[in-house]
Amino acid sequence: MHYERSVRMTEAVEKLTKKSEDSSKWYLQLVRMAKLADYGPVRGTFAIRPYGFAIWERIQRDLDDRFKATGHVNAYFPLFIPESYLKKEAEHVEGFDPEVAWVTTAGREELEERIAVRPTSETIICEFYRRWIHSYRDLPVLVNQWSNFVRWEKVTRPFLRTTEVLWQEGHTVHATAEEAREETLRMLGVYRDCFAETLSIPVLTGQKSPSERFAGAVETFTCEALMGDGRALQSATSHDLGQNFSKAFDITFLDENQDRVHPFQTSWGFSTRAVGALILVHGDDRGLKIPPKLAPVEAVIVPIWRGKNKSEVRTEAQKLYTELKAAGLRAELDLDEEHSPGWKFNEHELRGVPVRVEIGPKDIEKSQAVLVRRDTGEKEFVGRGGLPERLTVLLGEIQDNMMRQATEFRDANTRHAGSYDEFKEIIAEKRGFVVAPWDGTLETEQKIKEDTKATIRLLPFEREDGTDLISGKPGKTAIFARAY
RNA sequence: CGGGACGUGGCGCAGUCUGGUAGCGCACUCGGCUGGGGGCCGAGUGGUCGCCGGUUCAAAUCCGGCCGUCCCGACCA
Numbered sequence: 001m002h003y004e005r006s007v008r009m010t011e012a013v014e015k016l017t018k019k020s021e022d023s024s025k026w027y028l029q030l031v032r033m034a035k036l037a038d039y040g041p042v043r044g045t046f047a048i049r050p051y052g053f054a055i056w057e058r059i060q061r062d063l064d065d066r067f068k069a070t071g072h073v074n075a076y077f078p079l080f081i082p083e084s085y086l087k088k089e090a091e092h093v094e095g096f097d098p099e100v101a102w103v104t105t106a107g108r109e110e111l112e113e114r115i116a117v118r119p120t121s122e123t124i125i126c127e128f129y130r131r132w133i134h135s136y137r138d139l140p141v142l143v144n145q146w147s148n149f150v151r152w153e154k155v156t157r158p159f160l161r162t163t164e165v166l167w168q169e170g171h172t173v174h175a176t177a178e179e180a181r182e183e184t185l186r187m188l189g190v191y192r193d194c195f196a197e198t199l200s201i202p203v204l205t206g207q208k209s210p211s212e213r214f215a216g217a218v219e220t221f222t223c224e225a226l227m228g229d230g231r232a233l234q235s236a237t238s239h240d241l242g243q244n245f246s247k248a249f250d251i252t253f254l255d256e257n258q259d260r261v262h263p264f265q266t267s268w269g270f271s272t273r274a275v276g277a278l279i280l281v282h283g284d285d286r287g288l289k290i291p292p293k294l295a296p297v298e299a300v301i302v303p304i305w306r307g308k309n310k311s312e313v314r315t316e317a318q319k320l321y322t323e324l325k326a327a328g329l330r331a332e333l334d335l336d337e338e339h340s341p342g343w344k345f346n347e348h349e350l351r352g353v354p355v356r357v358e359i360g361p362k363d364i365e366k367s368q369a370v371l372v373r374r375d376t377g378e379k380e381f382v383g384r385g386g387l388p389e390r391l392t393v394l395l396g397e398i399q400d401n402m403m404r405q406a407t408e409f410r411d412a413n414t415r416h417a418g419s420y421d422e423f424k425e426i427i428a429e430k431r432g433f434v435v436a437p438w439d440g441t442l443e444t445e446q447k448i449k450e451d452t453k454a455t456i457r458l459l460p461f462e463r464e465d466g467t468d469l470i471s472g473k474p475g476k477t478a479i480f481a482r483a484y
Numbered sequence: 485c486g487g488g489a490c491g492u493g494g495c496g497c498a499g500u501c502u503g504g505u506a507g508c509g510c511a512c513u514c515g516g517c518u519g520g521g522g523g524c525c526g527a528g529u530g531g532u533c534g535c536c537g538g539u540u541c542a543a544a545u546c547c548g549g550c551c552g553u554c555c556c557g558a559c560c561a
Binding site: 028098151155165233236273302305306307339342346347360361362 | 485495517518519521522523552553555557559560561
């Protein structure tokens with residue numbers, strides 16, 4: 001397997017801006033320098049380059065396995081949706097109307113009805129579900145699709161907010177409200193586990209406030225992650241759609257009692273935005289840091305040779321590479337002769353490779369190799385015999401350590417506000433998550449947003465009683481933050 | 485969509501104020517020496533200066549319009 005070099009070919013060896021100095025500039029530079037993505041000619045469009053796509057592929061596989069394990073199957077639905085379909089659910093149209101891309105012409109003919117490029121697939125899928133569902137015996141329908149969608153965004157950033165997005169959208173149908181709610185929460189848990197176990201990102205889960213709810217949903221649940229700059233990122237959502245769509249699209253089935261009733265639906269999505277989260281949560285001044293389970297390359301071997309013993313070192317490095325591959329590790333051997341070892345060290349750190357394996361004349365003499373971990377920079381010398389085993393253990397340690405560090409960061413940046421002044425001070429000076437009681441009204445939610453730019457990220461499942469900091473009325477716990 | 489900044493080889497920039505025939509660093513190509521934290525020397529390739537129009541003997545430079553990018557707001561996965 002071979003990915004493009006991060007800096008060779010066309011990119012300049014610029015010094016990466018410090019994350020703490022200008023995190024936005026840092027992010028944009030890193031995306032391009034590490035060859036994750038490149039800008040397209042239409043605003044908000046991006047090519048995801050091989051290395052970036054390899055990360056997405058690993059996320060895809062991980063999620064897909066989890067979906068299959070919870071009984072779901074994959075299918076594919078049309079990209080094009082007639083305008084009339086989109087309009088059937090009132091809230092849904094209103095929510096998406098400002099950002100839908102329309103096809104009005106085909107070849108040289110003007111179309112009779114505008115066709116939407118899907119901004120999400122609820123409506124088109126309902127068309128099929130109406131045809132496919134007749135009896136309670138047809139339920140539940142547990143279908144997922146891997147697809148793209150288009151939303152015409154005003155402000156775009158690679159991975160975080162793009163015009164075209166790759167994602168996965170699950171669309172399920174159930175006989176009862178309870179079952180649909182159960183499914184909604186089950187998939188929220190699947191997302192949470194994927195973030196924690198694979199991306200090493202600790203997310204908070206909970207319910208959205210009504211104003212942040214998905215257009216057309218009864219209830220929206222979310223995974224919120226905290227980025228390195230203290231801002232929150234909505235990283236995946238799961239919606240309980242109730243009967244809103246089944247009524248609008250007239251999906252019905254005969255239940256056990258011979259009654260014709262509308263089923264209950266859910267939808268849930270996880271997009272390439274997660275790659276943005278990965279960069280922002282783990283990245284540092286030296287570049288990316290990819291958790292081993294996600295890393296396209298778990299370990300890169302950098303041979304260190306001098307003119308006289310080049311062939312000997314090369315042979316040893318190749319042998320080592322074969323051993324690592326045989327042990328099932330995703331290893332890469334960097335035999336490039338153009339660059340110095342130091343150059344390669346920097347480059348592989350930029351790309352976030354979890355472990356670097358150095359092998360040079362001194363190591364060959366001592367029958368050892370040097371392991372350097374990306375997350376801590378720690379170096380260790382390991383005898384050649386036990387190398388694959390030690391590496392496997394080390395990768396597990398790195399995976400866990402990255403999760404631990406991210407969790408510590410999140411916890412250290414989650415603060416309780418005792419007064420509105422304190423609330424404002426935290427958001428202005430420290431950012432992060434702020435825990436405070438909310439009286440449940442749109443007024444206080446909006447007031448906070450106007451004053452501080454912070455929004456309710458979620459309402460946790462366990463909420464304590466308290467007093468709203470603004471209105472003084474009784475309230476319950478909400479989590480606030482400035483969001484991406 | 486409002487406020488601000490910026491568009492010059494692949495990337496980062498200088499030149500614009502004061503018009504005069506485009507330059508630097510890195511990347512890229514070739515050769516040689518190097519190689520344990522972004523090596524060195526030499527020789528090269530590459531740009532109708534975002535687009536359209538205007539002023540002028542002459543425009544990267546002045547004027548007008550448009551497009552795009554980034555930052556700050558409003559809207560969102």
